[in-house]
Every structure is written in C-alpha cells, then in structure tokens.
Amino acid sequence: MSSKSKPEETTTPKPIKKVLDEDDEFEDFPAEEWEEAESEVPGTTKPNLWEESWDDDDLSEDFSKQLKEELKKNDSQKSGLEAQR
Amino acid sequence: MESIIRAWRTAHAEENGKLLASTISLTNTDLEEFAYSTNSARVAEDIFRSLEYENNSARPKITNKTGLEAWAEVYVAYWKVAQALERHDDVEWGQVFVNMKDLTQAVIRGFQNGLWEVWQLEILYTACKYLRYVAIRTDEAKRANGEDTWKSLEDAARIINRAFNVCLNDRAELAQSRKWGTYYIINLLFKTYFKLNAITLSKNILKALVANTTEMPDLLDFRTSDVVTFKYYCGVIAFLDEDYVKAEEHLDTAYQLCHKDAQKNKELILTYLIPTKLLTRRQLPSATLLKPYPLLESLFLPLAKCIKSGDLRGYDENLARGEDWFVKKRIFLTLERGRDITLRNLFRKVYLAAGDSKTRIPVDHFKAAVSWKSGVELETEEVECYLANMIYKGYIKGYISREKGMVVLSGSNAFPGTGV
Numbered sequence: 252m253s254s255k256s257k258p259e260e261t262t263t264p265k266p267i268k269k270v271l272d273e274d275d276e277f278e279d280f281p282a283e284e285w286e287e288a289e290s291e292v293p294g295t296t297k298p299n300l301w302e303e304s305w306d307d308d309d310l311s312e313d314f315s316k317q318l319k320e321e322l323k324k325n326d327s328q329k330s331g332l333e334a335q336r
Numbered sequence: 337m338e339s340i341i342r343a344w345r346t347a348h349a350e351e352n353g354k355l356l357a358s359t360i361s362l363t364n365t366d367l368e369e370f371a372y373s374t375n376s377a378r379v380a381e382d383i384f385r386s387l388e389y390e391n392n393s394a395r396p397k398i399t400n401k402t403g404l405e406a407w408a409e410v411y412v413a414y415w416k417v418a419q420a421l422e423r424h425d426d427v428e429w430g431q432v433f434v435n436m437k438d439l440t441q442a443v444i445r446g447f448q449n450g451l452w453e454v455w456q457l458e459i460l461y462t463a464c465k466y467l468r469y470v471a472i473r474t475d476e477a478k479r480a481n482g483e484d485t486w487k488s489l490e491d492a493a494r495i496i497n498r499a500f501n502v503c504l505n506d507r508a509e510l511a512q513s514r515k516w517g518t519y520y521i522i523n524l525l526f527k528t529y530f531k532l533n534a535i536t537l538s539k540n541i542l543k544a545l546v547a548n549t550t551e552m553p554d555l556l557d558f559r560t561s562d563v564v565t566f567k568y569y570c571g572v573i574a575f576l577d578e579d580y581v582k583a584e585e586h587l588d589t590a591y592q593l594c595h596k597d598a599q600k601n602k603e604l605i606l607t608y609l610i611p612t613k614l615l616t617r618r619q620l621p622s623a624t625l626l627k628p629y630p631l632l633e634s635l636f637l638p639l640a641k642c643i644k645s646g647d648l649r650g651y652d653e654n655l656a657r658g659e660d661w662f663v664k665k666r667i668f669l670t671l672e673r674g675r676d677i678t679l680r681n682l683f684r685k686v687y688l689a690a691g692d693s694k695t696r697i698p699v700d701h702f703k704a705a706v707s708w709k710s711g712v713e714l715e716t717e718e719v720e721c722y723l724a725n726m727i728y729k730g731y732i733k734g735y736i737s738r739e740k741g742m743v744v745l746s747g748s749n750a751f752p753g754t755g756v
Contacts, residue, residue: 276527277568278600280561285595290560291602292592300625304618304643305681305753314645318682318705319689325704 337373337386339366344407345390348398353458360414360439360459362421362466370415371422379415384408406446410459413439429474433488440467440495447502447514457517460503464496464524472531486532493528493537500525500541504548515552518545519562526569538573564593568605575608576666583612603629610636611670618677618753620644635661643674646682649709651675679722680731682706684751695745699723699736702743716741 287293340359347356358364374382387404391397398404416435421427443463446452452459471492478485500521506514522541529537545552555563571586587609594602606621606629613619620640626633635658642651655662655671662668686705690697703719723743726732733746 275600275604276531277523277565277604278598280564280595280598280601282595283559283561285560289596290592291594291596300622301613301617301619302622302640302644304614304620304640304677305684305751312645314647315685315689318646318685318708321708322686322689322701322704325700329700 337370337382340364340370341383341386341390341411344387344411345393351455353455356456357458357462360410360443360466361462362417362469367418368422371418374415376416376419380408380412383411383415387411400451402449403451406442406449406451409442410439410446413442429470429477430488433470433474433491436467436470437491437495439463440499444495444499444502454512454514454516457503457514457520460499460517461520461524464499464521467492467495468524468528489528489532493525493532493534496521496525496528500544504544510551510553516558518552519555519558519566523562523565523569526566530569530572535573535576538569542570542573560593560595564590564595564601567593568601571605571612572608575612575670578670580612580615580670583608584616587612599628603632606632607665608667611667611674614643614674614677615670639671639674643678644681646678646680646685648675648678648682648706651678676726676729676731679706680726680751683723683726683732687745687750695734695747695750696742697745699741699743 292298343355343359346352347359364370384404387407391404398407413435417432417439420432420435440463443460447456447460468489471488474488475486478488500518503514503517503521508514522545525541526538529535529541555566558566567586567590571583571590574580574583574586587605591602591605591609594605596602606625610621610632613621620643621632621636623633623637626637635654638654639651639658641647642654651674655668655675659668662671682705683702686701687694687697690701699716699719702723703714703716706719706722707714720736720738723732723736727734727736730752733750733752734744736742737744
C-alpha cells in the first residue's frame with residue numbers, strides 16, 4: 252500500500268498475499284484502470300477463438316474412418332447371420 | 337506515530353486517497369513503529385494531540401472538533417490493530433479481528449456522518465479489505481484448533497454490508513456521491529459470500545442494486561477493475577442459476593475487458609464461459625484460446641475434440657477424468673449436457689458414413705456406433721430411446737420405423753444446425 256519501500260523487516264506483508272490468493276478467488280488487478288488496448292479483446296474485431304461443435308464434416312479423420320469400419324463389420328456380421336439361417 | 341499522522345495530513349493536502357488508505361493498511365511499513373509509539377493508557381490523548389498538531393499546518397484545516405475526533409477514533413482503533421499484530425510473537429487473530437472491526441466501523445461512521453468525501457473512499461476499501469482478510473485468518477486459526485467455524489467471516493460480511501449501504505444510499509449529487517464506492521464494496525461482498533457458500537446473499541445485493549438503479553451511474557463509468565470483477569461474479573451467479581444466456585453476456589464482457597496480463601482471472605472467467613458457450617451456442621474453445629492455460633487446456637481440449645468428432649466413449653472418459661475439478665468448480669452438470677451434442681454428432685457421423693445422403697438408416701448402425709469401444713452391447717430398445725430423445729430435442733429430424741428397424745430421416749436438414 253505505502254509507496255515508500257523499506258526492506259521488509261516487519262512481519263506482516265508476507266503472509267497476507269498467501270491467504271488472499273488461496274482457493275482460486277478472483278484476484279485484485281495490479282491496476283484499477285487500464286486503456287482498452289490493454290484489455291484482453293481490444294477493439295471491435297474479435298479474433299475467432301471459438302469453434303462450432305457440430306460442423307465436423309471431415310470424414311477422413313481417424314475417428315470417422317474407424318467408425319465406418321465398425322459399421323461395415325456390423326453389416327457383414329448381420330449378413331453372415333442371415334446366411335446361416 | 338508521526339510518520340503515519342503526517343501521511344494523513346499530506347493525503348488531505350493533496351486529496352490523495354491512496355496515501356490516506358495506506359495510513360490504515362496492515363502492510364504499512366511503519367506499522368511496527370506505530371505499535372510501539374505509545375501505550376494503551378495514553379494512546380487516545382497522544383493520537384488526538386498528534387492530529388491536532390499536524391492539522392495546524394494542514395490546508396484546508398479540519399476546524400470542526402467532531403471532524404478530528406472521528407479521525408482520532410480511526411487511528412486509536414488502528415493502533416490497537418497494530419499492537420495486536422506486532423507486539424506478540426504468536427498473533428492472536430481473534431484479538432486482531434475485534435480491533436479490526438472497531439477500525440472498520442469507525443471508518444464507516446466517518447462516512448455515515450457525512451464528514452468525509454468521495455476521494456477518501458479508498459480508506460473504506462482498505463478497511464473492508466483487511467477486515468475480511470483478518471476474519472479469514474481468525475476462522476482459519478480456530479479451525480486449526482478443531483473448531484468448525486466461519487463466524488468471523490460472517491461477522492465481517494455484516495459489517496461490509498453496512499459499508500455497501502452507506503455507499504448505495506448516498507443522496508449527494510453524483511460527482512460527490514459515495515455511490516462511486518458501490519461496486520468495489522459489492523465485489524468484496526461477492527468474494528465473501530462465495531467463500532461462505534451463501535450465493536443467495538449475493539442475489540440480495542443484486543436486488544438492492546436494481547432497486548437503486550435509476551440514480552446509479554452507468555456500470556461502465558466505474559473503474560475497469562471494478563467492472564470486470566463485478567461482471568465475473570454476476571456471470572457465475574447466473575451460471576449457477578442455469579440462466580446461461582445471462583451468464584454468457586456477463587462473462588463475455590468480463591473476458592473482453594479483463595486486463596490481458598491477469599492470467600489467473602482470465603482462467604477463472606473461461607472456466608465458466610466455456611461450459612456456458614457450449615450450451616448457448618454449441619461453441620467449443622479453440623486450441624489457440626486454451627493454449628495459455630495449461631490446466632484448462634488439459635481438461636477442456638480433449639473434451640472438445642470428442643464432442644466435435646462424436647466420440648461418445650472418449651467424451652465419457654474425459655469427463656470422468658476431470659470430474660473432481662469439474663465438480664469443485666460446479667460445472668460438471670453443465671458439461672454433462674454436452675453428451676447430447678456428442679451423441680448427436682456421432683449419429684450424424686453414422687448418417688454421413690452411409691453416404692449418398694441416404695435417408696433410411698438401419699437402427700443397427702446407430703446401435704453399433706453407440707456400443708462401439710464401450711465393451712457393452714446395447715439393447716436395441718436403448719438405442720431407440722436415445723434416438724427418440726434426439727428427435728424430441730430437435731437434434732435430428734425424422735422418425736423410427738420399428739417394424740423395419742430403420743430410422744427414416746428428413747430429406748432436408750436432417751441434422752439441423754449444419755448444411756446437411
């Protein structure tokens with residue numbers, strides 16, 4: 252708090268930090284005011300940091316390929332069963 | 337004693353709120369000297385005399401005797417706090433807390449009696465901040481001795497609540513109004529109520545605020561630090577209320593305005609913004625967004641990947657892996673609702689795998705997809721139940737033809753929200 256800086260021979264300043272920081276509390280900011288340029292998303296042009304969760308048309312990725320295999324296996328098993336009958 | 341009282345005088349001459357606040361700070365480097373500068377028999381007289389002496393050279397002078405007495409009360413209480421902190425090898429936190437309450441109440445009275453001005457609000461912030469800190473230490477010390485208590489913090493909350501009312505209900509014209517202190521104090525109260533797990537009390541504060549909203553300056557005219565903190569807590573409160581639209585609004589603002597170097601705070605905001613956006617917009621955090629936060633990255637990124645690809649099994653595994661943390665943060669149940677989206681994406685993959693935009697797909701295919709990798713073969717009825725649920729929720733357009741064992745999908749837009 253005090254702008255004067257004396258070596259910390261007093262015992263109080265050190266423990267204070269520790270307790271106020273614990274259990275994920277929203278922290279005090281180092282400054283009270285800041286310019287828009289210093290904020291996380293300055294200006295009106297927002298970089299797109301979010302992705303759509305269900306537009307995934309990429310069937311070449313591993314998961315889709317494996318799934319396709321699995322479904323094929325399922326079909327052939329079934330036709331196998333029917334052939335036995 | 338001189339240095340503290342002299343700083344008091346300089347603060348008044350300069351109308352320097354920060355300097356004034358430092359004269360009652362627990363981290364003031366002159367705290368020890370102050371504690372030893374007098375004794376309990378003489379403290380009241382010494383402090384009053386010292387204030388009078390400094391006041392003689394002050395501009396403007398506090399001519400009013402009540403005015404000086406109000407300050408004497410503050411510094412006598414502060415001396416007692418200093419003494420309890422500095423003059424014992426083992427700090428008796430209970431005693432510090434009793435004195436800290438006196439100090440805070442003396443400061444609140446100063447404002448209540450209309451003696452102090454807006455630039456002096458910093459001293460109210462500092463008093464309330466340390467009151468809360470000392471209360472936490474006091475309860476911790478008691479709990480370390482086996483007594484399960486949050487009593488001191490509850491006590492502190494009541495006093496900070498009075499400070500809130502002293503700010504909120506000031507009728508002075510806006511430029512000179514204590515209303516400018518409202519959001520700082522509210523944020524302290526939010527932090528306190530969250531720690532006490534008394535979220536309802538936070539809502540009462542918001543209600544009181546809404547009732548006073550006409551005379552209140554616009555939120556964005558307050559200090560950015562106050563705005564971001566306030567928006568974060570409002571966002572979390574709305575989130576816990578399952579009002580995700582509101583939560584998104586608050587948290588988005590908090591995230592955008594947050595100082596870019598405040599890493600921990602950004603991480604806290606994202607912790608709630610990510611599950612919120614999953615529900616409101618079905619959006620997932622990109623790898624770029626998560627990169628700076630190793631903890632969030634390790635928990636959310638695999639989850640996001642599974643949701644996107646429709647990997648139901650992987651989704652369940654990753655949710656279970658992070659369960660402890662998700663539960664602690666109270667986001668587990670919200671994230672669990674991402675399972676529907678994963679399932680929908682898996683079913684869509686089945687549809688895409690069939691190729692040629694086929695609209696009739698055997699139920700067995702969906703059954704195979706859900707059972708896949710899980711090690712358990714699902715009953716057909718179970719899968720039909722999943723499908724019916726998806727159709728009911730509007731994730732899939734179509735119907736189940738049970739006699740044919742087929743799912744008949746809508747010819748257009750069978751999976752709303754995407755091009756197909």
